[in-house]
Amino acid sequence: MNHSPLDLSVNIGGIQLKNPVMTASGTFGYGEEYAPYVGLDKLGAIVVKGISLKPRTGNPLPRIVETTGGMLNSIGLENIGADRFIEEKLPYLIDSGATIIANIFGSSIEEYGDVANKLDDIHGISGLEINISCPNVKEGGMIFGTDPHMAFEVVNFVRQSTKLPLIVKLSPNVTDIAEIARSVQDAGADAISLINTIRGMAINIETKTPKLANITGGLSGPAIKPIALRMVWEVARVTEIPVIGIGGIMNSDDALEFIIAGASAIQVGTANFVNPKATVDILSGIEKYMRDHRIGDIKSLIGTLRI
Amino acid sequence: MYQVLSKILFNIEVSPTYYKMGIDCPEIASIAVPGQFIMIRVSNQLDPLLRRPFVIHRIQRANTGSYSQVEILYKIVGKGTEIMSKMKEYNDIDLLGPVGNGYRIDSNIRTAVLVGGGIGVAPLLSLAERIISQCSRLKSLILLLGGKGRDDVLCVEEFERLGVEVRVATEDGSLEHRGLVVDLLLDYLESRDYSPGSSTHCFACGPDTMLKEVSKIIAEKGISCQISLESRMACAVGACLGCVVRTKAGGDVYKKVCKDGPVFDSNEIIWE
Numbered sequence: 001m002n003h004s005p006l007d008l009s010v011n012i013g014g015i016q017l018k019n020p021v022m023t024a025s026g027t028f029g030y031g032e033e034y035a036p037y038v039g040l041d042k043l044g045a046i047v048v049k050g051i052s053l054k055p056r057t058g059n060p061l062p063r064i065v066e067t068t069g070g071m072l073n074s075i076g077l078e079n080i081g082a083d084r085f086i087e088e089k090l091p092y093l094i095d096s097g098a099t100i101i102a103n104i105f106g107s108s109i110e111e112y113g114d115v116a117n118k119l120d121d122i123h124g125i126s127g128l129e130i131n132i133s134c135p136n137v138k139e140g141g142m143i144f145g146t147d148p149h150m151a152f153e154v155v156n157f158v159r160q161s162t163k164l165p166l167i168v169k170l171s172p173n174v175t176d177i178a179e180i181a182r183s184v185q186d187a188g189a190d191a192i193s194l195i196n197t198i199r200g201m202a203i204n205i206e207t208k209t210p211k212l213a214n215i216t217g218g219l220s221g222p223a224i225k226p227i228a229l230r231m232v233w234e235v236a237r238v239t240e241i242p243v244i245g246i247g248g249i250m251n252s253d254d255a256l257e258f259i260i261a262g263a264s265a266i267q268v269g270t271a272n273f274v275n276p277k278a279t280v281d282i283l284s285g286i287e288k289y290m291r292d293h294r295i296g297d298i299k300s301l302i303g304t305l306r307i
Numbered sequence: 308m309y310q311v312l313s314k315i316l317f318n319i320e321v322s323p324t325y326y327k328m329g330i331d332c333p334e335i336a337s338i339a340v341p342g343q344f345i346m347i348r349v350s351n352q353l354d355p356l357l358r359r360p361f362v363i364h365r366i367q368r369a370n371t372g373s374y375s376q377v378e379i380l381y382k383i384v385g386k387g388t389e390i391m392s393k394m395k396e397y398n399d400i401d402l403l404g405p406v407g408n409g410y411r412i413d414s415n416i417r418t419a420v421l422v423g424g425g426i427g428v429a430p431l432l433s434l435a436e437r438i439i440s441q442c443s444r445l446k447s448l449i450l451l452l453g454g455k456g457r458d459d460v461l462c463v464e465e466f467e468r469l470g471v472e473v474r475v476a477t478e479d480g481s482l483e484h485r486g487l488v489v490d491l492l493l494d495y496l497e498s499r500d501y502s503p504g505s506s507t508h509c510f511a512c513g514p515d516t517m518l519k520e521v522s523k524i525i526a527e528k529g530i531s532c533q534i535s536l537e538s539r540m541a542c543a544v545g546a547c548l549g550c551v552v553r554t555k556a557g558g559d560v561y562k563k564v565c566k567d568g569p570v571f572d573s574n575e576i577i578w579e
């Protein structure tokens with residue numbers, strides 16, 4: 001057995017992470033909710049629930065429905081808004097010692113810029129993840145993430161509104177993910193994360209009504225993993241900036257697949273609901289794999305797919 | 308709140324499609340209060356994926372005197388509960404709990420009226436036990452219980468053994484009053500047994516249609532009523548915002564059933 005210390009650290013566009021295991025926005029609250037199960041400072045980073053300039057109430061109920069090996073959600077980006085996030089949620093996270101990434105969104109280019117600007121000087125935030133990919137918001141989220149020119153515009157604008165490292169989170173609901181990835185890289189993104197949820201729906205055959213009040217929702221969980229993996233691979237091949245893999249990661253084997261496909265880090269989402277300790281279990285699984293395969297530095301595993 | 312792997316002590320059918328499961332989990336039992344629930348992982352496969360919520364039916368002492376077991380009462384309604392019904396004694400079960408706020412029990416209660424519809428009777432047994440042990444001035448404890456048919460009327464003996472007065476309504480008339488449990492509530496409120504005032508408290512659990520009706524009736528009488536809500540849940544820790552309910556707090560604000568509930572004051576809810 002090799003007992004020399006493992007190097008799990010990775011650098012994501014200027015954000016130094018202890019290890020590649022992060023939480024996915026909207027599935028880990030503001031960190032505090034999972035503190036009974038997970039040492040928040042043990043993780044690579046905590047990505048908080050999506051924040052808009054003003055609070056949002058979100059969509060009507062029901063908002064979630066389980067599907068085979070996954071779930072659909074139409075939360076509608078309910079959140080407490082930037083001011084309350086800074087006042088009520090951030091201090092706890094800072095005290096926990098976690099590396100904090102704020103996930104932001106807006107319904108117009110200007111609003112994206114305003115939130116980014118508001119968080120720019122706030123102590124304790126290591127970087128921003130811009131959600132240009134939420135499928136639930138009619139006013140724009142979808143449009144920014146599905147059109148390469150719009151994606152460029154919004155990222156370019158946010159780039160000028162903040163000095164913080166920028167991760168751009170992509171929507172999978174596009175024909176050519178590589179094209180969008182190149183656009184946001186050109187616009188000044190420091191890293192790319194993908195995928196957000198895939199649009200889907202479910203129907204109650206007795207009542208002939210949709211199972212979600214919003215009719216459609218975003219699919220997450222193990223059911224989406226093969227699609228997410230394919231997209232991460234396609235993006236990592238054509239971009240120079242680090243890629244963060246997200247989608248259906250339930251255990252360390254899943255996480256390692258993404259890293260081999262080219263992801264420098266991964267985010268754990270729906271798995272937290274099933275196993276609140278999923279993130280730390282995945283971390284120890286990665287460490288075991290590294291020991292078993294005599295890998296001293298996780299960076300040497302990134303993008304090692306043999307074709 | 309804990310995540311524990313616990314042993315199933317028993318899992319028995321108490322009425323067609325209704326089961327009672329006893330679980331050995333001192334971590335949860337010793338801190339749980341009536342009205343709280345647990346999240347059960349019904350399979351260690353990826354389907355069914357999400358944990359299922361079940362309210363705590365009973366909190367039991369083991370021989371040592373400290374609380375160490377919880378019981379749940381559940382109905383088979385889909386694939387998760389179907390899998391649960393096949394679980395065997397001594398097998399492990401993965402739990403998260405206790406979750407939620409539980410009932411507030413005012414020690415000055417003199418009259419408590421419990422209203423249960425179908426499987427909604429589940430939390431009321433541990434509640435009745437707590438009310439009896441905590442409320443020294445208690446004069447009257449009544450359970451109004453409704454179900455579609457006699458098979459849906461559960462736990463009557465358990466309540467009677469505690470000295471609770473049980474009145475039953477069935478929709479098909481197969482047991483006692485033919486009709487709805489809200490009929491029983493209206494009758495009760497008109498009867499001599501009912502004494503208005505702040506020492507009378509109502510607690511209800513059941514389908515939304517029943518809770519809505521009960522809330523309306525109670526509001527007219529001005530007595531306090533706590534209701535236990537259900538909602539679709541994913542995380543049960545307040546992180547996903549899937550389980551919310553509209554409340555009058557601060558105008559019109561979503562609250563989380565998993566964290567701010569599942570027990571709410573009936574006058575707090577905005578019914579759809």
Ligand SMILES: Cc1cc2nc3c(=O)[nH]c(=O)nc-3n(C[C@H](O)[C@H](O)[C@H](O)COP(=O)(O)OP(=O)(O)OC[C@H]3O[C@@H](n4cnc5c(N)ncnc54)[C@H](O)[C@@H]3O)c2cc1C
Binds near residue numbers: 379382385
């Ligand atoms: C706080 C709370 C306490 C509960 N306590 C009890 C109890 O003590 N006894 C009992 O029999 N049932 C209880 N329920 C309902 C119980 O959780 C569901 O019946 C169960 O999850 C159904 O799972 P299934 O796989 O058999 O059904 P499926 O229909 O296959 O479930 C699919 C999905 O829908 C969800 N779901 C289905 N029905 C309900 C429902 N009525 N409420 C919430 N989610 C639902 C499931 O959790 C799952 O995610 C409670 C629900 C909540 C929210």
Ligand SMILES: Cc1cc2nc3c(=O)[nH]c(=O)nc-3n(C[C@H](O)[C@H](O)[C@H](O)COP(=O)(O)O)c2cc1C
Binds near residue numbers: 027049269
């Ligand atoms: C309930 C829920 C809420 C989410 N909220 C957000 C959000 O606010 N912002 C965002 O960028 N992504 C959000 N997501 C998407 C996740 O961050 C993630 O991209 C997606 O769920 C896929 O990963 P998974 O399969 O591991 O869950 C949400 C997902 C779920 C299930």
Ligand code: FES
Binds near residue numbers: 543544547548563566
């Ligand atoms: S179930 Fe996730 S917030 Fe309540």
